[in-house]
C-alpha cells in the first residue's frame with residue numbers, strides 16, 4: 001500500500017534556476033512529497049505550496065506542523081491554475097519564484113488504488129484530486145470517436161481507433177489491469193517489447209481525466225502574473241506534449257512581436273520573460289539514481305518589468 005517517497009527530479013538545477021534568497025516568497029505549484037519545497041526552505045525562503053491531491057496536502061500538513069512559527073511553509077489544496085486567485089486572497093500577489101514539476105508523483109503511480117499504473121491492478125481512477133469524473137467514467141460512457149481522439153491527441157497513439165473500438169467492445173471496464181490487457185490485445189503485445197503498448201493509452205487517459213494540458217497553460221499564465229521583475233520561473237515537464245507548451249509559452253513571452261500593420265502599436269509590448277534557458281536534462285549520475293527522471297526536461301526564465309499579458 002505505502003509508496004516509496006518521490007525522488008525530486010533535477011533538484012540542483014531547479015534550485016540554481018530559482019536562486020532563492022532568505023526571505024523570498026516562492027510558489028511550489030506541485031508540492032508532491034515536497035522535495036523542492038524542502039530545498040527552498042533550507043535556503044531560507046517562505047514557500048506557498050499547491051497540490052490538487054488531498055493525500056499530498058495531508059502528508060505536507062503533518063510536516064508543516066513540525067515547522068517553526070510563524071510558518072515558512074503554507075499549503076494550498078488547490079489546482080495551480082487557481083494560483084493567482086489564491087495568492088491574491090492571502091495578500092501576496094507578487095512573488096520571487098514559481099516552480100512547476102508537471103505530472104504524477106511516485107506516490108500516485110505506485111499506489112494501485114489510485115489507478116494510474118498498468119503494472120499493478122487497481123480501480124480505473126487516475127484522478128489526482130480524487131473528485132470529478134474518473135477514467136472509468138470516461139471510458140465507459142464516451143463514444144468511440146471521443147475516446148479515439150483522446151488517445152490520438154494526448155497519447156500520440158497511431159492506432160487510436162483500433163484501441164478505442166476494443167475498449168468500447170469490452171465495456172464496462174473496472175480496473176487498470178483490464179484496460180492494459182485490452183490495449184495489449186488490440187495492439188499485439190510481444191513479451192520483449194521495450195515499451196508496454198498500454199503506456200500511450202494510460203498517458204492519454206490520465207491527461208484527459210485531469211485536464212493536464214489546460215492546467216499547464218493556465219499555470220504558466222498565472223506565474224507570469226504573479227512574478228515580480230527579476231522573479232524566476234522553472235518548469236519541469238515529462239513528455240513532449242507538455243514540453244512543447246512550455247517551450248512555445250517561453251518563446252512567445254520572450255519575443256517582441258514584430259512590427260506589423262495588422263498589429264496595433266499598443267499590442268507590441270516588450271517581452272515578459274528574458275534569459276530563457278535551453279532544455280536542461282538529467283545527467284547520467286541522476287539517471288542511475290533515479291530512472292524515473294529519464295524523460296524530464298527543465299526550462300527556466302526570468303520575469304521582466306513588462307506588465308503581464310491578458311490570459312488567453
Ligand SMILES: C[S@@+](CC[C@H](N)C(=O)[O-])C[C@H]1O[C@@H](n2cnc3c(N)ncnc32)[C@H](O)[C@@H]1O
Nearest residue numbers: 008030032033034035036051052053079080101
Ligand atoms: C511530479 S509530482 C511533484 C513532486 C515534487 N516536486 C517533489 O519533489 O516531491 C507532481 C505533483 O503535482 C500535483 N499536480 C499535478 N497537476 C496539478 C495541478 N494542476 N494543480 C496542483 N497540483 C498538481 C500532483 O498531484 C503531484 O502531487
